[in-house]
Amino acid sequence: MKQVDENKLAKSKKRKQSLAFFMFGFIGFVIVGILLTVLSFIVFKGVSVISWDFITKMPEEGMTRGGIYPAIIGTLCLVGGSMIFAFPIGVMAAIYMNEYVRDGIIKKIIKQMTNNLSGIPSIVFGLFGMALFVNKLGFGDSILAGSLTLGLLALPVVIRTTEEALKGVDDTFRHASLGLGATKWQTTRRVVLPIAFPNIITGLILSVGRVSGETAPILFTVAAYFLPKLPTSIFDQAMALPYHLYVISTSGTNIEESRPIAYGTALVLIIIVLLTNILANFLRKYFGKKVKMN
Amino acid sequence: MLKLESKQVNFYYGSSPALKDINLEMESNTVTALIGPSGCGKSTYLRLFNRMNDLIDNTKLTGEVLIDGIDIYKKGINVDTLRKMTGMVFQKPNPFPKSIFENVAYGLRVNGITDKQFIEERVETTIKQVVLWDEVKDKLKKSAFELSGGQQQRLCIARALAIQPSVILMDEPTSALDPISTSKVEELIHELKSKYTIVIVTHNMQQAARVSDHTAFFYLGELVEVGTTKKIFTNPTQEKTQNYITGRFG
Numbered sequence: 001m002k003q004v005d006e007n008k009l010a011k012s013k014k015r016k017q018s019l020a021f022f023m024f025g026f027i028g029f030v031i032v033g034i035l036l037t038v039l040s041f042i043v044f045k046g047v048s049v050i051s052w053d054f055i056t057k058m059p060e061e062g063m064t065r066g067g068i069y070p071a072i073i074g075t076l077c078l079v080g081g082s083m084i085f086a087f088p089i090g091v092m093a094a095i096y097m098n099e100y101v102r103d104g105i106i107k108k109i110i111k112q113m114t115n116n117l118s119g120i121p122s123i124v125f126g127l128f129g130m131a132l133f134v135n136k137l138g139f140g141d142s143i144l145a146g147s148l149t150l151g152l153l154a155l156p157v158v159i160r161t162t163e164e165a166l167k168g169v170d171d172t173f174r175h176a177s178l179g180l181g182a183t184k185w186q187t188t189r190r191v192v193l194p195i196a197f198p199n200i201i202t203g204l205i206l207s208v209g210r211v212s213g214e215t216a217p218i219l220f221t222v223a224a225y226f227l228p229k230l231p232t233s234i235f236d237q238a239m240a241l242p243y244h245l246y247v248i249s250t251s252g253t254n255i256e257e258s259r260p261i262a263y264g265t266a267l268v269l270i271i272i273v274l275l276t277n278i279l280a281n282f283l284r285k286y287f288g289k290k291v292k293m294n
Numbered sequence: 295m296l297k298l299e300s301k302q303v304n305f306y307y308g309s310s311p312a313l314k315d316i317n318l319e320m321e322s323n324t325v326t327a328l329i330g331p332s333g334c335g336k337s338t339y340l341r342l343f344n345r346m347n348d349l350i351d352n353t354k355l356t357g358e359v360l361i362d363g364i365d366i367y368k369k370g371i372n373v374d375t376l377r378k379m380t381g382m383v384f385q386k387p388n389p390f391p392k393s394i395f396e397n398v399a400y401g402l403r404v405n406g407i408t409d410k411q412f413i414e415e416r417v418e419t420t421i422k423q424v425v426l427w428d429e430v431k432d433k434l435k436k437s438a439f440e441l442s443g444g445q446q447q448r449l450c451i452a453r454a455l456a457i458q459p460s461v462i463l464m465d466e467p468t469s470a471l472d473p474i475s476t477s478k479v480e481e482l483i484h485e486l487k488s489k490y491t492i493v494i495v496t497h498n499m500q501q502a503a504r505v506s507d508h509t510a511f512f513y514l515g516e517l518v519e520v521g522t523t524k525k526i527f528t529n530p531t532q533e534k535t536q537n538y539i540t541g542r543f544g
Contacts, residue, residue, distance in 0.1 A: 181378035
């Protein structure tokens with residue numbers, strides 16, 4: 001064996017180790033730094049606008065004054081509507097894929113399709129939603145059409161996170177249940193789903209965060225440029241935060257004047273996403289404790 | 295009385311054979327230990343009797359597997375009903391993330407029993423049967439995960455017994471337990487023998503010697519030798535068996 005200078009080797013190993021450590025640490029800090037810059041910029045610019053009136057009043061004077069209440073309500077309606085659509089279908093699809101279909105060509109095709117679905121640009125979903133829901137099915141520009149379009153967008157996320165959650169359930173639980181004469185459905189409903197539930201909920205809420213910020217899919221299906229009243233049915237148009245932000249930043253009556261409101265809107269949007277993430281965490285811990293694993 | 299039987303059983307994972315021409319008979323109210331090195335097919339063989347291997351894609355079985363003289367792989371056999379007749383205990387204690395009570399009641403509930411009093415009585419007698427009652431009677435509503443590993447495994451045995459199977463299949467039931475818990479489970483196996491037919495897969499040869507009436511030695515998918523436990527451990531006819539039980543390989 002070749003003689004190795006132990007001292008030199010140790011030094012070189014140590015140098016490489018500290019270099020690698022520095023590199024990864026540096027990159028980590030850069031990322032956190034970028035995030036903090038963006039956040040603090042929005043907070044700094046937007047916080048002065050935020051008040052009780054801002055989130056509970058209608059827009060006034062060509063959207064240069066007043067609040068963004070209808071946009072908040074519109075966004076909440078759209079998010080809720082899209083989840084009512086995407087959650088059951090997504091969860092059922094994931095259960096089918098993970099619990100029922102055997103490995104093979106069919107499963108591969110479905111999997112590939114869902115993956116492709118999540119790669120489609122959201123503006124294409126918007127166009128599709130307009131063609132199908134707005135025109136063909138005759139829903140018009142409406143919360144229903146917008147929710148369905150957003151739901152389609154959320155579907156692959158819901159399917160994938162639910163599938164991951166189901167995969168995380170140890171097979172021995174399934175075998176124990178089946179071994180007692182339970183059917184596959186009893187096993188899924190009584191054993192697998194309760195165990196996977198905390199992670200399914202997390203996936204769901206993360207997709208809520210995703211959907212609430214989308215602009216393109218609602219552009220041609222629901223979003224109103226200016227509509228200073230609340231929707232009264234699912235066939236009404238509605239304002240929505242991301243689109244409102246777009247409108248007052250690019251095509252408002254007085255873009256300079258409404259700039260502060262744009263930052264305020266952005267801040268509210270970020271807060272909503274942040275809150276859903278916190279809620280996701282809380283729910284996962286809460287249900288995780290109920291279904292305590294060892 | 296003849297309880298379990300396999301006739302010329304061959305089993306394949308894909309195209310690779312896992313069991314080769316296995317002929318074996320097991321009497322009622324006996325304990326049969328399946329021993330052999332890892333990958334010899336003993337767990338696969340065990341899982342034939344409650345058709346657990348059906349869950350694995352791409353497998354093939356030839357020959358006959360019989361319980362009470364009935365071929366359980368024949369057309370028209372309801373797998374759920376079959377699995378009710380065979381309780382299974384797994385390598386690692388795997389109680390459901392439910393209360394102690396609900397773990398034992400689970401098998402009853404999925405088989406359509408709703409009578410509350412009946413369920414309560416059955417849960418109590420079953421937990422008593424596995425000698426766990428005194429330890430858990432005050433915390434039946436608590437999560438099964440609060441129990442120790444040994445207690446959990448006895449709870450899993452109770453879970454399997456609650457639906458009153460006639461066969462108990464045990465797949466290395468003590469491999470994750472400490473010696474004291476192990477001896478409790480072994481005692482239990484002795485007790486249960488009077489009512490059930492037990493098949494136990496084990497890596498632990500002393501355990502096979504302690505708990506079983508018959509021992510079957512598997513090697514590379516073949517049944518090398520089967521006989522009374524006493525004979526296998528004192529006077530085996532095959533050299534491979536001799537080598538394995540004396541620890542020369544495996």
